[in-house]
Amino acid sequence: MIEEASINVNGLMKGDENAFQALFIDYYSVLVSFAMKYLEDQETAEDIVQDVFVKIWETREKLGGIDNLSAYLYQMVRFRSFNYLRAEKVRQDATKFFTEELEETEVNEYIKNETFRIVMQTLEDLPPGSRNVFSRAIQGYSAKEIADELGIAVETVKKQKQVARRILKEKLGNLFSLFFLVG
The missing domain is CATH 1.10.1740.10 (RNA polymerase sigma factor, region 2, helix turn helix motif)
Structure with a gap:
């Protein structure tokens, strides 16, 4: 020293x-x-x-x-x-906190985007009649309004909605109930 x-x-x-x-x-x-x-x-x-x-x-x-x-x-x-x-x-x-937070946010964003892509692709794969009826139904149109717009019977609208629901439930499983609560 x-x-x-x-x-x-x-x-x-x-x-x-x-x-x-x-x-x-x-x-x-x-x-x-x-x-x-x-x-x-x-x-x-x-x-x-x-x-x-x-x-x-x-x-x-x-x-x-x-x-x-x-x-x-x-x-x-x-x-x-x-x-x-x-x-x-x-x-x-x-840095560790923000990196983990960012990674979690990125993963959540990926899941959201991928889920949306799967749902949209499944909707596109529906038969044309069912797709037309179901897309209007999820927009809030009643069976009568859809029938009037498409020029078909209300019973046909109900049948097409039923077909669409069955196909979507098969292909989407639990995602169906998350996205579609169409009456």
């Missing part, structure tokens, strides 16, 4: 760049090694130590109130390393 006597605190407080440079040269590499005890990334450790030195320079006028500048430097590096690790954990947790 470097002796406290070698630090020119008065020179630092007065803005002496030579005193700051001597402090930087004496402490930079040992503080980076110290930071590496907490961090696993050399570049991050170097960034944290550089930030500490910037903070020391910016607040140099207040250094007179610090009893042991050497211990203070180590304490700042440790504190900033812990803050970095805490922030990194929060960032990773948030």
Whole structure:
């Protein structure tokens, strides 16, 4: 450990760049090694130590109130390393949460689109008469209105709806009751 006597605190407080440079040269590499005890990334450790030195320079006028500048430097590096690790954990947790949320949303969107595609394809596969009647029925038209519009008997409308329901129930299974509650 470097002796406290070698630090020119008065020179630092007065803005002496030579005193700051001597402090930087004496402490930079040992503080980076110290930071590496907490961090696993050399570049991050170097960034944290550089930030500490910037903070020391910016607040140099207040250094007179610090009893042991050497211990203070180590304490700042440790504190900033812990803050970095805490922030990194929060960032990773948030990223994991949003990734999982996004994946779930994408899966739900895929299921919705695929279900809609299957239902529409099944409707298209109905015989033309049943398809015409059933598509109008799901739009809310009554059997009488459909019969009048298509020029067929109400009994024919009912029969075509019955055929359509049977085919859709066979092909769609439980999806039928989710999508079609046509009376």
